[in-house]
Amino acid sequence: MKKQTNLLVVEDDLSMREFLSDLLSSDYNVDCSVHGGDAKKKLLDKAYELVITDVIMPEVSGIEVLKHVKEQCPGTAVIVITGHSTIQQAVELVKLGADDYFSKPFNIDDLLLVIEKTLKHKKFLNERKKSKETDGKPSLFPEIIGKAKVLKPIFEMMRKVAETDATVLIQGESGTGKELVARAIHEKSPRNGRSFIPINCGAIPETLLESELFGHEKGAFTGALVRKFGLxxxxxxxxxxxxxxxxxSLTLQIKLLRVLETGTFRHIGDTNDITVNVRIVAATNKNLKDAVANNEFREDLYYRLNVFPLVLPPLRERKEDLDLLVHYFLKKNKLEEKNVGFSDDAFKVLEKHNWPGNVRELENVIKRAGILCAGKEIAVEHLPREIRFAGNTALSGTEIYEKTFKAAKAEFEKNYLERLLERTSYDITRASKFAQVTRAYVYEMLKKYNIDYKRK
Structure with missing residues (x-):
């Protein structure tokens, strides 16, 4: 089967060109080009499964060859060989579409393995592309709810990176769905069907996290009664x-960097290397560039992780998805089948809220409201106080002038009383003293606006 596979080697150095040709000709059909211009001509005349190209060449560079292949021959894989590759250069090559890269001098066995792996991976992608009935629209990721404009480029980047083995760094505020995105990328990748293992690095103490990630030998430390496999x-x-x-921690960052660079690590208490083939997707709600500047995060690890960054927008920047998300969570929590929905006023409150907890906060609010709602309609009173206050404080800007004096005054009084009760823990005596009115007047106003003052 290998002999049916066509390879094109693009290398201006005669000795390297002949070396690669001799090395690969026993298993593959190998053609050679002296420079990028000649390679372009050959690509017009013949279909190649793989192009191996040097970067620096006269006339047409290897980067131009890479771009040409990606544009004109998307079914062809590309491996780039560089003189002295840096992390940043490697990142750029991956972004441009290189399937892999090697720095001179390279290990022959490693090169042969990478060629075989790249060809298998590309074959998988090409076969899947023929069979799937998608045009790359967001429906490729039905797990992620949203049609906002800010999501479209993210869906497209997810689609592209899912087909690769590139390391991904997902950035976004808490509650924006970073794990959901990571899982969606995994499920659309060639690794689908294999394990997806999530772990929160901030929720586990450093000593335990090291054991969780890398495993330990029996007796490695107090309490290590048996040998443990790492994640x-x-x-x-x-x-x-x-x-x-x-x-x-910085200590664990060093060990993670080794996994990214060599694919190896050691159990705690062992001196033998363990080799793994794992795709790493990382996420953070921090600004890692600032963390690097403050010596809280290793710069070399940052560049290794940041091969393909994805920045998720907060919910407040995609309010047009609120309706979709509300219907989704109503259905998820089996409220929609009971014909439970939001009143117009309650939905307006949701629209005005800033959602600092993002989609996770919205889901929790809907769960709570569904429990409190005895009928078919979720009303404003079923929403948390902090959201009602944020949603009902329309007495600012130009909105106040859209109300009558009587309506504006009533809205202010209701909001004032709710905030007052919140501040005084629903103690009517304290509330009346703070407001400098009688207890009887407070009771009268509470009754007028139907405010439950017995809540704890």
Whole structure:
């Protein structure tokens, strides 16, 4: 089967060109080009499964060859060989579409393995592309609810990176759905069917986190009664999701960097290397650039993780998705089948809220409201106080002038009383003293606006 596979080697150095040709000709059909211009001509005349190109060449560079292949021959894989590759250069090559890269001098066995792996991976992608009935629209990720404009480029980037083995760094505020995105990328990748292992690096103490990630030998430390496999072993051939990566200690960052660079690590208490093939997707709600500047995060690890960054927008920047999300969570919590929905006033309150907890906060609010609602309609009173206050304080800007004096005054009085009760823990005596009115007047106003003053 290998002999049916066509490879094109683009290398201006005669000795390297002949070396690669001799090395690969026993297993593949190999053609050679002296420079990028000649390679472009050959690509017009013949279909190649793989192009191996040097970067620096006269006339047409390897980067131009890479771009040409991605534009004109998207079914062809590209491996780039560089003189002295830096992390930043490697990142740029991956962003431009390189399937892999090597720095000179390279290990022959490693090169042969990468060529075989790249060809298998590209074959998988090409076959899936023929069979799937999608045009790359967001429906490719039905797990993620939203049609906002700010999500469209994110869906497209997810689609592209899912087809690769690139390391992904997902950035976004708490509650924006970073794990959901990581899982969606895994499920649309060639690793689908293998393990997806999530772990929150900020929720586990450093000593325990090291054991969780890398495993330990029996007797490695007090309490290590048996040998334990680490999550990197369990996730082998699959994906590991490192949530809150910014909380990882500098000591563990060094060990993680080694996994990214060599694919190896050691159990605590052992001197033998363990080799794994794991895709790493990391996430953070921190600004890692600032963390690097403050010596809280390793710069080399940051560049290794930031091969393909994804920045998720907060809910307040995609309010047009609120209606979709509300219907989704009503259905998820089996409220929609009971014909439970939001009143117009309650939905307006949701629209005005800033959602600092993002989608997670919205889901929790809907769960709570569904429990409190005895009928078919979720009203304003079923929403948390902090949201009602945020949603009902329309007495600012130009909105106040859209109300009559009587309506504006009534809204102010109601909001004032609710805030007053909140501040005084629903103690009517304290509330009346603070407001400098009688207790009888407070009771009268509470009755007027139907405010429950017995809540704790």
């Amino acid at each position: 990197f072993e369990i996730a082998n051939e699959g994906t590991i999701f490192l949530d809150e990566i910014g909380e990882m």
